[in-house]
Amino acid sequence: MHYLAHLPASADSTAIAREHQKRQDWVNQQKKGFLRYRQPALELAKYPAAWVDCSGDTVMIGQAEEIGDHDRQLIAGHLKAFMPWRKGPFSVFGIDIDAEWRSERKWQRLIPALPDLSDKVVADIGCNNGYYMFRMTDARPRLVLGFEPSVQHYYCFKALNGMARCRSLHIDLLGVEHLPLFRECFDVIFLMGVIYHRPSPIDTLRDILTALKPGGTLLLETQAIPGDQPVALFPEETYAKVPGTYFVPTGPCLLNWLKKAGYVACELFCSHPMSPLEQRRTEWMDFESFADYIDPDDSALTTEGYPAPWRIFVRGQKKA
Numbered sequence: 001m002h003y004l005a006h007l008p009a010s011a012d013s014t015a016i017a018r019e020h021q022k023r024q025d026w027v028n029q030q031k032k033g034f035l036r037y038r039q040p041a042l043e044l045a046k047y048p049a050a051w052v053d054c055s056g057d058t059v060m061i062g063q064a065e066e067i068g069d070h071d072r073q074l075i076a077g078h079l080k081a082f083m084p085w086r087k088g089p090f091s092v093f094g095i096d097i098d099a100e101w102r103s104e105r106k107w108q109r110l111i112p113a114l115p116d117l118s119d120k121v122v123a124d125i126g127c128n129n130g131y132y133m134f135r136m137t138d139a140r141p142r143l144v145l146g147f148e149p150s151v152q153h154y155y156c157f158k159a160l161n162g163m164a165r166c167r168s169l170h171i172d173l174l175g176v177e178h179l180p181l182f183r184e185c186f187d188v189i190f191l192m193g194v195i196y197h198r199p200s201p202i203d204t205l206r207d208i209l210t211a212l213k214p215g216g217t218l219l220l221e222t223q224a225i226p227g228d229q230p231v232a233l234f235p236e237e238t239y240a241k242v243p244g245t246y247f248v249p250t251g252p253c254l255l256n257w258l259k260k261a262g263y264v265a266c267e268l269f270c271s272h273p274m275s276p277l278e279q280r281r282t283e284w285m286d287f288e289s290f291a292d293y294i295d296p297d298d299s300a301l302t303t304e305g306y307p308a309p310w311r312i313f314v315r316g317q318k319k320a
C-alpha cells in the first residue's frame with residue numbers, strides 16, 4: 001500500500017485502502033488455490049538479486065554467478081510454479097524463461113510513442129506478470145502501479161520483484177473497474193490487451209480519462225480486425241478461441257471510441273497482423289497458442305471463421 005503516498009489528494013485513498021484490504025483478506029486465506037502461488041513467491045523473495053537490468057529485450061534479474069547450482073535448481077522449480085508463463089522473456093539468475101508472448105516486440109513498437117516517463121506516476125492496467133513495468137523502470141518513473149486481478153499473475157510479479165526489488169514498482173489485485181477511485185492520479189496509463197475483454201469499452205475509456213491527470217496520456221494496444229471501416233466484430237462465443245471477448249475493433253473504430261470518450265490528439269501509431277512468431281507454445285507455456293486459433297486451411301481466418309487478428313496501438317490525451 002506504499003503507493004498511496006505517491007498519489008495526489010484527488011485519489012479516494014480511503015476507498016482504495018478498503019478495496020486493497022478486502023482483496024488482501026481474500027488472497028491471504030490458507031487455501032490451496034492461493035498457496036500454490038504464494039509459497040513459491042515467498043521462497044523466491046529470499047533471493048534478492050545483486051544485479052538487475054531491464055534495459056534490453058530480456059528482463060535480467062540476477063546473474064548466474066550470484067548463486068550456486070543447488071539454489072538454481074530450487075529457483076527453477078519455484079519459477080515453474082507460475083506456468084503457463086504468458087509474458088516475457090526474463091532471465092533469472094541465468095535461468096531463461098521463454099514465455100508464450102515475445103513481449104519485447106510489443107515494447108519496441110511502443111517506444112516511438114512513449115511520453116517521458118521520468119519521475120511520472122504511471123498505471124499499467126492488466127499488467128500480468130509486470131514485464132512492461134520492469135521495462136519502464138529504465139526511464140526512472142516515480143511510481144508504476146500494476147492493476148492485476150489474477151492471483152497467478154499477481155504472485156508471479158511479486159516473485160519477480162521480490163528478487164529484482166525495483167522500488168518504483170507496485171501491484172494491487174485491482175481491476176480497470178477501480179479506476180474511478182484514482183481521480184486525476186496518473187500522468188500515463190497503459191491499457192494493453194484488455195479493451196476487447198470489456199463489455200462496455202466506452203465506459204472503460206471514460207474511467208481511464210477520469211484517472212488521468214489533465215494533459216495525461218493513454219497508450220492503448222488491442223487485438224483488432226483488419227479494415228478501413230469504423231466497425232467492431234462482436235463474436236457469438238469465442239474469438240480466436242478466447243472466451244470473454246466482446247468488441248474487436250478496426251483501427252478507425254478504435255480512434256472513434258477514443259474521440260467519443262473525450263480524448264484529444266488521438267493517433268494510431270502502429271498496426272500489424274498477429275503472427276505465430278510472436279505468440280507460441282514454449283517450454284514455459286505448454287498449452288495451445290496462436291497457431292491453434294487459426295483456420296489450418298486459411299490463415300486469414302480464425303477457427304470460428306472470423307477475420308484473423310491484428311494488433312493495433314493508439315495514443316490519446318486528456319485535455320490539459
Ligand SMILES: C[S@@+](CC[C@H](N)C(=O)[O-])C[C@H]1O[C@@H](n2cnc3c(N)ncnc32)[C@H](O)[C@@H]1O
Nearest residue numbers: 125126127128148149150153175176177192193
Ligand atoms: C491479454 S492479457 C494482457 C497482458 C498485458 N497487458 C499485455 O498487453 O501483454 C489481459 C490481462 O488483463 C488482466 N485482467 C483481467 N481482468 C481484468 C480487469 N477487470 N482489469 C484489469 N485487468 C484485467 C488479465 O489477468 C491479464 O493479465
